[in-house]
Each structure stands twice: as structure tokens, then as C-alpha cells.
Amino acid sequence: MAPKNEKAAGQPEWYRLDNSALIYPAVMRRNWAAMFRVSVTLRETIDPDVLQCALEATVRRIPTFRLSLHRGLFWYYLDLNKHMPRVEPDVLNPCKKIDKEENDGYCFRVRYYRERIALELFHSISDGTGAMVFLKTLAARYLTLQGHPIPAGDGVLDCGAEPRPEEMEDSHTKYAHFQHIESRKETAAYHPAMTREPVHTLNIVTGRMPVEQVHERAKALGVSINEYLAGALCFTFCRLQKRELEGKAGKRKKPKPVKISVPINMRSFYPSETVRNFSLFVNPGVDPSYGDYSFEETVLQIHHFMRLRLNEKYLNAVLSANVGNQKNTAARLAPLFLKNWAMDIGYRLYGESRYTVALSNLGVMKTPAAMAPFVQRFDFIMGPPRTNTHGATAVSWDGTLNLTVASVVEETEAERLLFTELVRRGIHVTVESNRNPY
Amino acid sequence: MSYCVNCGVELAPCERVCPLCGVEVANPRQPYDPNAPKPFPARLDIFAPTDNRGFLSLIITIVLSLPAAICLACDVAYTHGAGWSMLVIGAMAMLWVFIVPALYIRRHAVLVLGVLDTAALWGYLWIVEHFAAKGTWLMQLALPLVVLVDILFVIDYFLMTKVVFARLKRAALAVATVPFFLVGLECCLDWYLDGRISLSWSFLVSVPCLLFALLLLVLNRRERFKKEMHKRLHM
Known part of the structure; x- marks a missing residue:
């Protein structure tokens, strides 16, 4: 067996942050970092010792996770971590920022609870799709060590094989062709006025619903499931804003646009196999200052916006603009503290203030056929937003769609309006939460 | 399976109340089972308190050193070491003693900091006497006054931590x-x-002070007054 701190052959000593990852360390705060979590629930109670062995094999196979974040003079960089990450028991409030001293400097943590394995990740390391590859490989390795051999395929990597350069590449730089550079001008979006919880709190409400029912409702409107869910979310926040404005007698009553930030997996447009970040986002929504949009109208607005934007040429123009900023000579020569300052101001002006809520949908999960009988469910949770109040995520497995709303506010009005609207439309929703004290 | 009568959603077996609206599960056929598996454990992951004292001390030291160094340089360069810069250096050193040890000392902080601050004050007065205003004022006026304040402070501190606990009584003691x-x-x-x-x-100033202290002691016996004050002045 190779020594634990030995790097795989052909693996770089260190990595530059990819284009999407650059913003996250710059806007990080003492008590906040852009975190998210993916988890898989198996059918047997997790053995922490076996999980630890599986984790060590998985980080050797996927070296872009075996990294710690460091400050350079001009850019942050990711350096090979000489230690092995440790698994730890799960908690009530996931996605807390990982302190530098915690977990030997790793930018992710693996937690277990009953039958569940959860991976919490700082966004500079990977996006949802990359994280799911790591999680599925980890779960497959765990099952293999438990005596259920799982072959590679469908997002599961072979832990016996060497890491491939395509898995470690920065696809942003590779695929940006600079034919056109799109500068996006976004207006400020509505943000609900709610009571913020203490800093470590993350309120999670998951609605479980049959994919088939959601698909039927979406199909009836001629839209995809993702567009339907984004529409439902947008409609929810429009109603919230309307109520808020009705309560403000005598004050300014002009409503703001309600916009949903929808991440786009760029691997659907390019033959990328990277397990690092490779996603962009679009901000569809409606502007209630034109009048009240019905549910169907909202969903169709989202649908048309998405159809207009989701094409390779437009997305590449946005990608090129982002990579162009990174390649700009003045930006490259500026010391890191100046870049951090500029990016923080940029994030305040054009980040979370430009959308009401994010909705990230990982779609239908696929696993090797041998693994499927051992998997109960997949979950996906967005970490606490920095200034916004809510984040929504969705993932489907075995005919069930898990729609999770994570929030940092006391009020449950948004979640209630969303799920009751889906129930009203004939979708059977089962809710579970970490809100109720045990 | 139980449904929320208010929201219409089905509730997971682990939910005692609807997480969306707070309405309790009311299903006589399937009452809430406290042993049902919960989606998350009860353990909270909270932020460890961060210790920035070293960094803060460094910043304070730099900020206080800067005017001291500039004054010393000017004194040497333009007034050929007349000594006036020692007043600024002494003042900065005294401020440093006032601020930095307070960041670190936790046990018997009030008494230890009192002793340190007094020593720093004495040191600064000595510098003033030595470099700017020579005379008997230091020994005959300043030092006795500092000693007097120290003695009164120690007595009040002892009484307030060991004997007198009621807020109004403490105020009366301070006024007295x-x-x-x-x-x-x-x-x-x-x-x-x-x-x-x-x-x-x-004597003329002392009499009203003693009367005011007496008034506070009397008011301390009036429960209604204390409650009313607490209601109106709570912070």
C-alpha cells in the first residue's frame, strides 16, 4: 500500500482555482463560506471505520478533493494536503463554514448518521455534479468494502485506477472561445424582510414528492421539471412580496423583480469530465411591477427565459466574459488583497442582491445497477446564503423528487407557500425538517 | 401517515408538529412516535470562539508606538533631545498598560488591572515631574491622591463583591x-x-451625597418602585 501522503503519478503539486471558484474565498467571511451538501442514504447503518477506509481510497482516486486552500501573493491556490481527512458524526445544522484548523485544512467534510453518508463542501473545490461523483464513488467504495462489489460507471469512479487529467482540468479556460463576450446587466431583485437566525443556524425543510406527478404537471404546461420548480419558487416569493407590500400602508409600494438563480451544468454543453467546478447560472424571474402573474404565467415566463438563454453560444459568451476578467493583465498583476476587495464589492453589487433565491437541481441520479438496491435516497442541501434568506435544491432518485429549502430565517412562510401550492396542484408532498426540537 | 390539517402536506413520522405552520399532529390512528428516526441528529455544530487578542495587541502596540517614535525622532532631530518626547512616550506606554493587559487577564481582573493601572499612572506622573514640571507636587499632592483613590476603590470593590449585592445598595455605596x-x-x-x-x-458637597445615598437605601426597600424602575430602564 502506498504511503498516505504520497501523491498519485502525474498529479500536479498544486492547482490554480478554476474560474467559478475564484469568487468564493474572496467573499468568505469569518462565520460564512459558500458551502453545500450532498448525501446518500443507504439501507444499512454506516460503519465509521469502514467509511474512513473508503474515504481514504476515494481521496486518492479524486485528488482534486485532497487539497487545502492557501493564499498566494496574487491568487489563492489549492495545495496537496499531506494528511488524510477524517469522517465525523453528523450534526443538526450542516454546512457550517469549515475553519482552517478544522479537518487538517481540508475544504470538505464527510459526515455519517444512521444509514446516511453526507459530503459537505466548500464551493471552490467543486460544484454539485463533481461533489456527486465524489459521493457516489465514496458510497460505492464503502459498499465494496462491506462485501458488495460495485463496478465503475454512471458517475462512480474506479478507485483502483489512476486519476485522469480530464478529471482535474479547468474546463472554463479550456472551452471559453472568446468569439463574443456577453456583459450581463442585472437589476436588483426582491429579498424578503424576515428575522435572521443566529449565525450557525440552518433551517432545512425537505418536501418529498413523486417525480411522475411533478413531470405530469410540468408537461401539461409544456415545461421541464426544473422550470416548473423554478416557476413555483418564483410564484411563492411574488406572493410573499405582495403580502409584504400590502402590510406597508402609506409607504412606497413599487414591487421589485423576483428572480431565481438557476445554476447551469456546463457539462451538458461540452464533453467535459472534470470533477471541479464547471457551471454558470442564469437568473430568470418575473417583474410584478407589470401586474400580478398567475402560477401558469410565472412558469411560462421562466420557461421562455431559459429557452432563450440555454444555448451553447450564449453561455460561451458569458463563460468568455468570466474567463476574460480572470485573464485581464491588470487583474493578474493586482495583489490578492486588492482582488479580494474588488471581488467583495462586486459580489455585494452583482451577487446575491441580483436574485431572490437560488434553485439548484441535480436532476435524476444514476448509479451502477449493482449499487441501486443499496441506495434509499439522495439529498442535496444548499448552505446558508451570505445576505439572502433562502436556498432551494432538488435531486431525484427512484421516482421521488426531494425538494429542499434551506433558510437562515425564523419564518417558515416561504416554505409553506411553496409546498402548499404544490399540494394545491395535486402533487403529494411529504415534509420533514430539522426545525422541530427533538 | 399523518397530514397537516392546515397545510395539506403529509408529515414524516418523526414530525411532532408541522414544520411549515407549527400545527400539532392530531391523528388518533397514528399518534406522534417520539422514537421514529429523525432526519438529523440533535448535536449542534457551533462556531468555536475565535481568539484575536494577539492580533489586536499587535495593532494597538503599532498604533501607540507610531506617535511615540515620531515624537522621539523630532525631539532628537530638531530640539536636540530636550526630553519633551518622553511625555508622549510615557503617555503611550501608560495607554498600552491600560488597554493590552485587560485583553489577557481574566482571574481577579479588577484588582490586578487596578494595581497595574495605578503603577502605570505613577510612572507617567514621575515622567511629567522629571521632564517637565519639577517640584514637590508629585510626592505631596499627586501620589497621596492616587493612593486615596486606590484605597477607596479596593474597599468598594471588596464590599460590592462580598457584602453588598443589590443594585441600589451598590449605587448608594458608590455615592457614599x-x-x-x-x-x-x-x-x-x-x-x-x-x-x-x-x-x-x-463638607458642603458631602452632605448632599450622603443624603442621596440614604435615599437610594430607602428606595431599595420599596419593591414596587424597583420593579417599575426595572421595567422602564431595562437595557
Whole structure:
């Protein structure tokens, strides 16, 4: 067996942050970092010792996770971590920022609870799709060590094989062709006025619903499931804003646009196999200052916006603009503290203030056929937003769609309006939460 | 399976109340089972308190050193070491002693910091006397006054931590200390200026202070008044 701190052959000593990852360390705060979590629930109670062995094999196979974040003079960089990450028991409030001293400097943590394995990740390391590859490989390795051999395929990597350069590449730089550079001008979006919880709190409400029912409702409107869910979310926040404005007698009553930030997996447009970040986002929504949009109208607005934007040429123009900023000579020569300052101001002006809520949908999960009988469910949770109040995520497995709303506010009005609207439309929703004290 | 009568959603078996609206599960056929598996454990992951004292001390040291160094350089360069810069250096050093140890000392903090601050004050007064205003004022006026304040402070601190606990009583004690200080002040001033002690004005100020302290003690016995004050003045 190779020594634990030995790097795989052909693996770089260190990595530059990819284009999407650059913003996250710059806007990080003492008590906040852009975190998210993916988890898989198996059918047997997790053995922490076996999980630890599986984790060590998985980080050797996927070296872009075996990294710690460091400050350079001009850019942050990711350096090979000489230690092995440790698994730890799960908690009530996931996605807390990982302190530098915690977990030997790793930018992710693996937690277990009953039958569940959860991976919490700082966004500079990977996006949802990359994280799911790591999680599925980890779960497959765990099952293999438990005596259920799982072959590679469908997002599961072979832990016996060497890491491939395509898995470690920065696809942003590779695929940006600079034919056109799109500068996006976004207006400020509505943000609900709610009571913020203490800093470590993350309120999670998951609605479980049959994919088939959601698909039927979406199909009836001629839209995809993702567009339907984004529409439902947008409609929810429009109603919230309307109520808020009705309560403000005598004050300014002009409503703001309600916009949903929808991440786009760029691997659907390019033959990328990277397990690092490779996603962009679009901000569809409606502007209630034109009048009240019905549910169907909202969903169709989202649908048309998405159809207009989701094409390779437009997305590449946005990608090129982002990579162009990174390649700009003045930006490259500026010391890191100046870049951090500029990016923080940029994030305040054009980040979370430009959308009401994010909705990230990982779609239908696929696993090797041998693994499927051992998997109960997949979950996906967005970490606490920095200034916004809510984040929504969705993932489907075995005919069930898990729609999770994570929030940092006391009020449950948004979640209630969303799920009751889906129930009203004939979708059977089962809710579970970490809100109720045990 | 149980449904929320208010929201219409099905509730997971682990939910005692609807997480969306707070309405309790009311299903006689399937009451809430406290042993049902919960989606998350009860353990909270909270932020460890961060210790920035080292960094803060460094910043304070740099900020205080800067004017001291500039004054010393100007003193040497333009006034050929006349010594006036020692007043600024001493003042900065005294401020440093006032601020930085307070960040670190936790046990018996009030007494230890009191001793340190007094020593720093004495040191600064000595610098003033030595470099700017030579005379007997340091030994005959300043030091006795500092000692008097220290003694009164220690007595009040001891009484407030060991004997007197009620807020109004503590306020009465603090007000009652003022006459002792005033009498001591007049004694020191008379001795320094005339070489003899004849008390006069300190009595005039002391009487209202003692009466006010007495009033506070009386009010302390009025529960209704205390409640009313607590209601109106709570922070």
C-alpha cells in the first residue's frame, strides 16, 4: 500500500482555482463560506471505520478533493494536503463554514448518521455534479468494502485506477472561445424582510414528492421539471412580496423583480469530465411591477427565459466574459488583497442582491445497477446564503423528487407557500425538517 | 401517515408538529412516535470562539508606538533631545498598560488591572515631574491622591463583591464613597498649599451625597418602585 501522503503519478503539486471558484474565498467571511451538501442514504447503518477506509481510497482516486486552500501573493491556490481527512458524526445544522484548523485544512467534510453518508463542501473545490461523483464513488467504495462489489460507471469512479487529467482540468479556460463576450446587466431583485437566525443556524425543510406527478404537471404546461420548480419558487416569493407590500400602508409600494438563480451544468454543453467546478447560472424571474402573474404565467415566463438563454453560444459568451476578467493583465498583476476587495464589492453589487433565491437541481441520479438496491435516497442541501434568506435544491432518485429549502430565517412562510401550492396542484408532498426540537 | 390539517402536506413520522405552520399532529390512528428516526441528529455544530487578542495587541502596540517614535525622532532631530518626547512616550506606554493587559487577564481582573493601572499612572506622573514640571507636587499632592483613590476603590470593590449585592445598595455605596474622596482631596490640597489642614467646602458637597445615598437605601426597600424602575430602564 502506498504511503498516505504520497501523491498519485502525474498529479500536479498544486492547482490554480478554476474560474467559478475564484469568487468564493474572496467573499468568505469569518462565520460564512459558500458551502453545500450532498448525501446518500443507504439501507444499512454506516460503519465509521469502514467509511474512513473508503474515504481514504476515494481521496486518492479524486485528488482534486485532497487539497487545502492557501493564499498566494496574487491568487489563492489549492495545495496537496499531506494528511488524510477524517469522517465525523453528523450534526443538526450542516454546512457550517469549515475553519482552517478544522479537518487538517481540508475544504470538505464527510459526515455519517444512521444509514446516511453526507459530503459537505466548500464551493471552490467543486460544484454539485463533481461533489456527486465524489459521493457516489465514496458510497460505492464503502459498499465494496462491506462485501458488495460495485463496478465503475454512471458517475462512480474506479478507485483502483489512476486519476485522469480530464478529471482535474479547468474546463472554463479550456472551452471559453472568446468569439463574443456577453456583459450581463442585472437589476436588483426582491429579498424578503424576515428575522435572521443566529449565525450557525440552518433551517432545512425537505418536501418529498413523486417525480411522475411533478413531470405530469410540468408537461401539461409544456415545461421541464426544473422550470416548473423554478416557476413555483418564483410564484411563492411574488406572493410573499405582495403580502409584504400590502402590510406597508402609506409607504412606497413599487414591487421589485423576483428572480431565481438557476445554476447551469456546463457539462451538458461540452464533453467535459472534470470533477471541479464547471457551471454558470442564469437568473430568470418575473417583474410584478407589470401586474400580478398567475402560477401558469410565472412558469411560462421562466420557461421562455431559459429557452432563450440555454444555448451553447450564449453561455460561451458569458463563460468568455468570466474567463476574460480572470485573464485581464491588470487583474493578474493586482495583489490578492486588492482582488479580494474588488471581488467583495462586486459580489455585494452583482451577487446575491441580483436574485431572490437560488434553485439548484441535480436532476435524476444514476448509479451502477449493482449499487441501486443499496441506495434509499439522495439529498442535496444548499448552505446558508451570505445576505439572502433562502436556498432551494432538488435531486431525484427512484421516482421521488426531494425538494429542499434551506433558510437562515425564523419564518417558515416561504416554505409553506411553496409546498402548499404544490399540494394545491395535486402533487403529494411529504415534509420533514430539522426545525422541530427533538 | 399523518397530514397537516392546515397545510395539506403529509408529515414524516418523526414530525411532532408541522414544520411549515407549527400545527400539532392530531391523528388518533397514528399518534406522534417520539422514537421514529429523525432526519438529523440533535448535536449542534457551533462556531468555536475565535481568539484575536494577539492580533489586536499587535495593532494597538503599532498604533501607540507610531506617535511615540515620531515624537522621539523630532525631539532628537530638531530640539536636540530636550526630553519633551518622553511625555508622549510615557503617555503611550501608560495607554498600552491600560488597554493590552485587560485583553489577557481574566482571574481577579479588577484588582490586578487596578494595581497595574495605578503603577502605570505613577510612572507617567514621575515622567511629567522629571521632564517637565519639577517640584514637590508629585510626592505631596499627586501620589497621596492616587493612593486615596486606590484605597477607596479596593474597599468598594471588596464590599460590592462580598457584602453588598443589590443594585441600589451598590449605587448608594458608590455615592457614599464620594464624600470620603472629597475630604481626602481637600486635606491634600490644604497640606500642599498651606502646610495645614482646615476642612470647609468638602463638607458642603458631602452632605448632599450622603443624603442621596440614604435615599437610594430607602428606595431599595420599596419593591414596587424597583420593579417599575426595572421595567422602564431595562437595557
